[in-house]
Amino acid sequence: MTSTNATSELHGILGERLEGGGTWAWAYADVSGNVEDPRRQAALKLRGVEEALRAQGASDEVVDVIAGEFEQEPGVPSPVTRYVLVHDGAVVLSEVLPGHLHGVESVGVGAVPDLVPLVAHRPVDLPFLVVHAGKEGGAFRAYRLGHAPVALDEQQVQGRNDTLHYAKAGTGWKQPHWQQHTEEIWKQNSSETAAAVDEAVRTMRPGLVVVAGDVTARELLVKALSSESHALTSVFPGDPRSDASSKQAFVEHVETALARVVATRRHDLEDLLRTHVGRGDNLAVTGLGSVVAALQQAQGAVVALDAVAIGDRTLLALAGAPWVATAPEQAAGTPVIGPVPAVCALVRAAVLTDAELQLVNAASLPGGVAAAALLRWPVGPAVPA
Structure with missing residues (x-):
């Protein structure tokens, strides 16, 4: 089972580095410019990041590298955050993350990086389409949840634009003819746009399609969409242009629609965990100890955890499989990197075993535990937490 959120992407980028040793340094902070005196606020933020890194033992070279990334303009509208990850002095990730902070700022140095902010911003791999409908045709652009927009031109669908408007009021015999002719052009243009959107849905497999624009064109476009595209569609009742x-109302509409998709997937996971636990079919485990045991065997398909509920607990990070342990005797002869925050150890193990990861509220998990997992195959006897 291949993961469908940030863990799969992180495995491809960080896999070999996460497996080995070395020193990590990271910084996750708000870099929004919609504040009073933004230059001064940015300078204060940067100074705070630098001081926090130095306080934890980062070298001047590492501090300068991270500071250099934070000094760059994010290039997307506020609110926006930035996440920079350095390994042995080299930048391996520098991500602009649209939206507010998810949780608290994180700046640190250690043997295992804090990857939780990336998972929080990218809870699922969710491509989505934004479609603008017009009587003369339409346009659409692809995005990915938690990713800054790629600097690519939107896809244009240019339809016919002759006689797009009704003829002027009159009582002549031509009036109904031209009105019908104009409406047919609108329908044709909308059908062409819908066909292009349907093709994008088939190739991209988005989780959401948002339609906005002219009211008549919106209605015609939505009617012309395939059943597959229609099931993914959320209509904004206006024209953001x-x-x-x-435009602001449209942004809020898109954010709400995305949050609904993410919440639905999270609730589905929580329901599935409760179902398997209730059945006692050994296809789900609950509790930190049981989740660690599942990750040690690469048995976890989906791991759900509450970072707040886990709190300050630590686990042992290992320099090879099984990657994580609750005690030295669980290391199975693998060198121990050292004790690290439990959340960081769990995320690292999930990335290295290609398990999907979901951040949840413990209250929604069976028994209110801090961690649970769906399994790739049934588990044996329970492991005490």
Whole structure:
């Protein structure tokens, strides 16, 4: 089972580095510019990051590298955060993350990096389409949840634009003819846009399609979409290109629609965990100890954890499989890197065993535990937490 959120992407980028040793340094902070005196606030933020890194033993070279990334303009509208990850002095990740902070800022140095912010911003691998409908055709652009927009032109669908408007009021015999002709052009243009959107849905497999634009064109476009595309569609009742207030309302609409998709997937996971636990079919485990045991055997398909509920607990990070342990005797002869925050150890083990990871509230998990997992195959006897 291949993971469908940030863990799969991180495995591809960090796999070999996470397996080995070395020293990590990271910084996750708000870099929004929509504040009073943004230059001064940015300078204060950068100074705070630098001081926190030095306090934890980062070298001047590492501090300078991370500071250099934070000094770059994010290039996307506020609110926005930045995450920079350095391994043995080299930048391995420098990510602009649209939206507010997810949790608290994180700045640190250690043997295992804090990857939780990336998982929080990218809880699922969720491509989505934003479609603008017009009577003369349409346009759409692809995005990915938790990723800054790629600097690519939107896909344009240019339809016919002759006689797009009704003829002027009159009582002549031509009036109904031209009105019908104009409406047919609108329908044709909308059908062409819908066909392009349907093709994008088939190739990209997005989790959401948001349609906005002219009211008549929106209605015609939605009617022309395939059943697959229609099931993914959320309609914004306005045109974000008309004025600033409409644009802001559209942004909020998209954010709400994305949050609904993410929440639905999280609730489905929580329901599945409760179902397997209730059945006692050994296809789910609960409790930190049992989740660690599952990850040690690469048995976890989906791991759900509450970082707040786990708190300050630590686990042992290992320099090879089984990657994580609760005590030295569980290391099975693998060198121990050392004790690290339990959340960081769990995320690292999930990445290295290609398990999907979901951040949840402990209250939604069976028994209110801090961690649980769906398994790739049934588990044996329970492991005490």
